[in-house]
Amino acid sequence: xxxxxxxxxxxxxxxxxxxxxxxxxxxxxxxxxxxxxxxxxxxxxxxxxxxxxxxxxxxxxxxxxxxxxxxxxxxxxxxxxxxxxxxxxxxxxxxxxxxxxxxxxxxxxxxxxxxxxxxxxxxxxxxxxxxxxxxxxxxxxxxxxxxxxxxxxxxxxxxxxxxxxxxxxxxxxxxxxxxxxxxxxxxxxxxxxxxxxxxxxxxxxxxxxxxxxxxxxxxxxxxxxxxxxxxxxxxxxxxxxxxxxxxxxxxxxxxxxxxxxxxxxxxxxxxxxxxxxxxxxxxxxxxxxxxxxxxxxxxxxxxxxxxxxxxxxxxxxxxxxxxxxxxxxxxxxxxxxxxxxxxxxxxxxxxxxxxxxxxxxxxxxxxxxxxxxxxxxxxxxxxxxxxxxxxxxxxxxxxxxxxxxxxx
Numbered sequence: 001x002x003x004x005x006x007x008x009x010x011x012x013x014x015x016x017x018x019x020x021x022x023x024x025x026x027x028x029x030x031x032x033x034x035x036x037x038x039x040x041x042x043x044x045x046x047x048x049x050x051x052x053x054x055x056x057x058x059x060x061x062x063x064x065x066x067x068x069x070x071x072x073x074x075x076x077x078x079x080x081x082x083x084x085x086x087x088x089x090x091x092x093x094x095x096x097x098x099x100x101x102x103x104x105x106x107x108x109x110x111x112x113x114x115x116x117x118x119x120x121x122x123x124x125x126x127x128x129x130x131x132x133x134x135x136x137x138x139x140x141x142x143x144x145x146x147x148x149x150x151x152x153x154x155x156x157x158x159x160x161x162x163x164x165x166x167x168x169x170x171x172x173x174x175x176x177x178x179x180x181x182x183x184x185x186x187x188x189x190x191x192x193x194x195x196x197x198x199x200x201x202x203x204x205x206x207x208x209x210x211x212x213x214x215x216x217x218x219x220x221x222x223x224x225x226x227x228x229x230x231x232x233x234x235x236x237x238x239x240x241x242x243x244x245x246x247x248x249x250x251x252x253x254x255x256x257x258x259x260x261x262x263x264x265x266x267x268x269x270x271x272x273x274x275x276x277x278x279x280x281x282x283x284x285x286x287x288x289x290x291x292x293x294x295x296x297x298x299x300x301x302x303x304x305x306x307x308x309x310x311x312x313x314x315x316x317x318x319x320x321x322x323x324x325x326x327x328x329x330x331x332x333x334x335x336x337x338x339x340x341x342x343x344x345x346x347x348x349x350x351x352x353x354x355x356x357x358x359x360x361x362x363x364x365x366x367x368x369x370x371x372x373x374x375x376x377x378x379x380x381x382x383x384x385x386x387x388x389x390x391x392x393x394x395x396x397x398x399x400x401x402x403x404x405x406x407x408x
Contacts, residue, residue, distance in 0.1 A: 031190060031191070031193070031194045031195045031196075031270055032066075032188050032189070032190045032195075032269035032270055033060055033062075033188065033189055033190070033195040033196060033197045033236075033237035033269060033270040034186055034187075034188055034197045034199075034237055034239040034268040034269055034270065034271070035058040035059050035060045035062070035065070035127070035187050035188060035189035035237045035239075036056045036057065036058050036059060036186065036187040036239070036240075037185065037186050037187075037199075037239035037240055037241055037264070037268070038056075038151035038154065038181040038184065038185055038186075038240070039151060039185060039241050039242075039243055039254065039260065039263075039264040040070045040072045040073060040149045040150065040151055040185055040254075041150070041151055041152055041243045041244070041246070041253060041254030041255075042073060042149075042150060042152055042253070042254065043073045043074075043147040043148070043149065043150070044147055044148040044149070044150030044152075044178075044180055044182060045147060045148060045178075046145065046146065046147050046148065047139035047148055047160070047182065048139070048141055049139070049140060049141040049163050049164065050138075050139055050160055050161050050162070050163060050164070051136055051137065051138045051139075051160070051161045051164065051165055051166040051167055051172075052136070052137050052139070052158050052159070052160045052161075052178075052182045052183075053092055053134055053135070053136040053137075053158065053159045053160075053166075053167075053172050054134070054135050054136075054137075054154075054156070054158045054159075054181060054182065054184055055088045055132055055133070055134050055135075055156060055157070055214075056132070056133055056135060056156075056184070056187055057130060057131065057132050057133075057216045057221070058127050058128075058129070058130070058131055058133060058187060058189055058237075059129070059130065059220075059221075059224035059227075059228075059237045059238040059239075060129055060189050060195060060224075060228075060234075060235070060236070060237035060238075061126075061127050061128045061129040061131070061189065061191070062126075062127050062189035062190050062191035062195070063124065063125075063126055063127075063190070063191045063192065064122045064123060064124050064125065064189070064190045064191065065085065065122070065123055065125055065127055065133075065187060065188060065189050065190070066102075066119055066120045066121065066122050066123060066187075066188050066190075067083070067085070067102060067119075067120050067135060067184060067186065067187050067188070068117055068118070068119050068120075068184075068185050068186040068187075068188070069083070069110070069112060069117060069118050069120075069137070069183045069184060069185070070112070070116075070117040070149050070183060070184075070185045071112035071113065071114055071115065071116055071117065071149050071183070072115060072116075072117065072149050073147070073149045073150075074112070074114040074115070074146055074147070074148075074149055075114060075145070075146060075147070076114055076145075076146050077111050077112060077113050077114055077146075078111070078112050078114075078139070078146045078148075078183075079109060079110070079111045079112075079139075079140055080109065080110055080111075080112065080137055080138065080139055080140075080183060081104070081107075081108050081109030081110055081137075081138060081140075082101055082102075082108045082109065082138050082165065082167045082168075083101070083102040083104075083108075083120065083135070083136065083137050083138070083167065084099055084100065084101055084102065084135070084136045084167040084168055085099075085100050085102055085123070085125070085133055085134070085135050085136075086098045086099040086100065086133065086134050086136075087131070087132070087133060087134070088132035088133055088134040089170075091159075091174075092134075092157075092159040092171075092172035092173075092174050093134075093170060093171050093172060094134045094169075094170050094172075095170075096170050099168055099170075100123055100125055101168075102120040102121070102123055103120065103121045103123075104118055104120055104121060105121065106121065109140075117185065119188075122190065127189050129228045129234065130224065130225060130228060133187065134172075135184055135187070136166070136167040136168075136169075136172070137167070137182065137183055137184065138165045138166075138167050139183075148182045148183060149182075149183060150180040150181055150182055150183075151180060151181035151185070151243070152179075152180050152243075152244055152253075153179070153180075153204060153207050153208075153209055153243075153244040154178075154179050154180050154181040155179075155207070155208045155209070155211060155213055155214075155218065156179075156181075156213065156214050157177050157178070157179065157213070157214055158177065158178040158179070158180060158181065158182060159172050159173075159174055159176070159177055160175065160176040160177065160178060161173050161175050161176070162175040162176065179213075186239070186268070188269055189237065193235060194235060195235040195236070195237060195270055196235065196236055196237070196270045196271070196272040196273075197236070197237045197238075197239055197268050197269060197270040197271045197272065197273075198223075198227075198236055198237065198238050198239070198271075198272070198273045198274075198275070198404065199238075199239045199241050199264070199265040199268055199271055199273070199274045199275070200219070200220040200223070200238060200239065200240050200241060200242065200274075200275050200277070201241045201242070201257070201261070201264065201265050201274050201275065201276050201277070201278065202241070202242045202243075202246070202275075202276065202277035202278045202322075203242060203243060203244065203245065203246040203247075203277070203278050203280065203281050204242065204243075204244035204245060204246075204281075204386060205219075205242070205277060205280070205325060205385075205386060205387065206218070206219065206220065206240060206241070206242025206277050206278075207240070207242030207243060207244045208220075208221070208240070208242070208392065209244055209381075209386045210381030210382075210383065210385075210386030210387055210388055210389075210391070210392075211381075211387075211388065211389045211392055212389050215389065217389035217392055217393070218240060218242070218392055219387075219392040219393075219395040219396045220238050220239075220240040220242075220396075221238075221240075221392075221396075222392060222393050222395075222396030222397070223238055223396040223399055224237075224238040225396075226396060226397070226399075226401065227401070227404070230401065232405065233401060233404055233405070236404055237270065239268055239271075241264040241265055243260075245281055246278060246281060247278070247279075247281045247282045247285060248278050248279050248282050248301060248304040248305065248308075249282055249296060249300060249301065249304045250282070250293065250294060252281075252285070253281075257276075257278050257304070257308065258304060258307060258308070261308055261311060262311070265312075265317075266311065266312065266315050266317060271315075271317055272317060272318065272404075273317065273318045273319070273320065273403070273404060274312055274317060274318070274319045274320070275319075275320045275322055275360055275399070276305065276308060276319055276320065276321055276322060276356075277322035277324070277325075277360075277362060279301050279305070279324050279343075279346055280324050280325070280327060280343070280385075282296050282300075282301055282304075283296070283301070283324070283339045283342050283343055283346075284327065284330070284334040284335065284339060285334075286338075286339060286342075287332065287333030287334050287335070287336045287338075287339055288333045288334065296342075297342060298341075298342045298345035298346050298349070301342070301346050302346060302349050305321070305350075305355070306355060309355055309356060318357040318358070318403075319356055319357055320356055320357055320358040320359065320360055320403060321350040321355070321356035321358075321359050321360070322350070322359075322360040322361075322362045323347045323350050323351065323359070323360070323361050323362050323363035323364070324343050324346060324347055324350075324362075324363060325362050325363050325366055325367070325375065325387070325395075326363065326366070326367045326368070326372065326373055326374050326375050327343075327375075327384060327385045328340065328371070328373030328374040328384065329373075329374050329384035330383065330384045330385045331384075334385075335384075340373060347363055358400075358403050360398060360399050360400070360403075361398060362395050362398060364398070365394050365395050365397070365398035366379045366387055366391050366394055366395060375387060375391065376391075378390060378391075379391030379394055
């Protein structure tokens with residue numbers, strides 16, 4: 001696993017260096033930003049001579065795009081293509097006449113070595129802010145068993161053919177569906193004007209679990225809409241690097257934050273800021289952990305966050321600490337008196353240590369004033385851990401936009 005991660009980081013760094021890449025029309029784009037992201041976290045089902053169509057919403061506009069495909073968890077090299085991108089018409093369909101073929105080193109197919117990723121050639125295509133695109137990937141028949149690399153909690157429907165290449169179809173066959181993302185990890189957008197990336201880095205709460213399916217109602221989605229509503233901040237892209245179940249210190253549901261921070265945050269094109277909301281799974285997992293290493297205390301979690309801060313600062317990236325949201329009522333042993341004490345100690349450190357470049361107080365935004373160990377019922381998805389869409393909207397509203405202007 002460590003060897004695979006190193007290769008992924010290297011590939012990401014090369015992509016970042018290529019920020020002045022030549023577009024399909026021969027012009028040089030001044031700035032790339034990561035307009036949409038879904039980090040790979042596990043192995044999914046096998047796609048065998050099947051097409052998967054995935055709808056994504058870009059957080060920023062531009063005149064060119066490129067996509068990243070990942071085989072991070074693949075057991076063998078995987079060949080993919082053709083790959084198409086078009087404007088979404090809603091559901092599985094696309095807008096007629098908007099379809100484009102993506103190329104990889106000038107070819108419609110690409111073979112990705114196990115543990116690695118690839119970036120498509122830049123494509124000249126006008127992309128509007130908050131526009132929904134359909135990315136269609138064909139996985140040809142292969143004699144090798146190769147489960148797909150996926151992002152588990154897509155909070156969006158992926159449409160899959162029973163068989164055959166339907167990448168260019170306007171009316172996509174709705175034969176199978178999935179709630180995961182397949183192979184597709186990033187959609188990068190470029191244009192003539194400078195643009196920058198804000199990475200929302202975290203666990204299932206950043207991933208949007210508890211929000212409405214196919215509605216783009218995660219807190220990073222709402223934050224992207226706020227940024228686009230301000231002409232002075234509309235050049236900022238938001239990349240959602242949340243993974244459900246993710247922990248700061250140890251692997252489990254996806255590589256740990258410490259293991260994936262470079263790949264999923266610092267290596268993203270144009271990255272200038274990171275909002276870190278992670279640690280509740282380290283705390284909750286301690287309640288039912290068998291292994292001593294998984295029983296963590298506040299200082300261990302703080303030390304892990306300090307490592308992330310140091311790595312961000314070494315890359316001249318500002319990192320803002322988000323307080324851990326309430327989880328009272330989620331049930332024992334995930335929630336416990338000891339775990340609550342740890343959460344409060346970590347939150348006090350986030351708020352008052354000065355270690356972060358700024359603080360986003362999500363805990364204060366969604367907690368119940370009458371019962372501060374719990375999420376306010378109006379913001380609770382029902383499991384007493386994940387906010388609802390209304391809760392995510394309030395979280396996004398709690399982010400001070402001055403954090404991105406240098407005026408705070």
